[in-house]
Amino acid sequence: xxxxxxxxxxxxxxxxxxxxxxxxxxxxxxxxxxxxxxxxxxxxxxxxxxxxxxxxxxxxxxxxxxxxxxxxxxxxxxxxxxxxxxxxxxxxxxxxxxxxxxxxxxxxxxxxxxxxxxxxxxxxxxxxxxxxxxxxxxxxxxxxxxxxxxxxxxxxxxxxxxxxxxxxxxxxxxxxxxxxxxxx
Numbered sequence: 001x002x003x004x005x006x007x008x009x010x011x012x013x014x015x016x017x018x019x020x021x022x023x024x025x026x027x028x029x030x031x032x033x034x035x036x037x038x039x040x041x042x043x044x045x046x047x048x049x050x051x052x053x054x055x056x057x058x059x060x061x062x063x064x065x066x067x068x069x070x071x072x073x074x075x076x077x078x079x080x081x082x083x084x085x086x087x088x089x090x091x092x093x094x095x096x097x098x099x100x101x102x103x104x105x106x107x108x109x110x111x112x113x114x115x116x117x118x119x120x121x122x123x124x125x126x127x128x129x130x131x132x133x134x135x136x137x138x139x140x141x142x143x144x145x146x147x148x149x150x151x152x153x154x155x156x157x158x159x160x161x162x163x164x165x166x167x168x169x170x171x172x173x174x175x176x177x178x179x180x181x182x183x184x
Contacts, residue, residue: 111136
């Protein structure tokens with residue numbers, strides 16, 4: 001959770017880390033001119049992290065205004081990209097590879113360096129309000145769904161179109177299928 005300005009800077013540097021190799025400024029300028037989706041995904045993450053900062057630290061009237069300002073910018077861009085991600089769900093290092101439907105329940109907790117490939121849903125099962133707790137360095141494939149009161153260990157790869165509705169506590173495995181099971 002972002003608590004200080006230095007936390008905010010670290011989160012902004014770590015998010016979409018695959019974009020930070022080479023000459024970052026010229027690549028970002030090119031993506032903006034080309035109206036590339038990667039540029040807008042990066043902007044969404046900046047708005048998300050700034051909203052988190054002001055929500056967590058901005059108790060003054062100005063802080064509350066800034067939180068609302070960044071929430072509106074994030075939501076407007078999120079509606080265009082197909083994202084619904086609330087504050088304080090993801091630790092640092094969030095990477096989103098593609099625009100398209102990504103829905104994350106506000107009560108879900110996801111660790112550092114999570115990778116989302118698009119068309120993902122992370123939330124409750126509809127039978128209860130319990131949401132997933134996902135560890136660090138988890139790679140969630142395209143179309144994968146993680147629902148219910150489940151625990152996902154560190155360094156797990158979730159295959160494309162998998163439906164995860166039970167816990168996997170062994171780190172470093174690959175899971176896939178409907179319902180998901182260990183495959184490697």
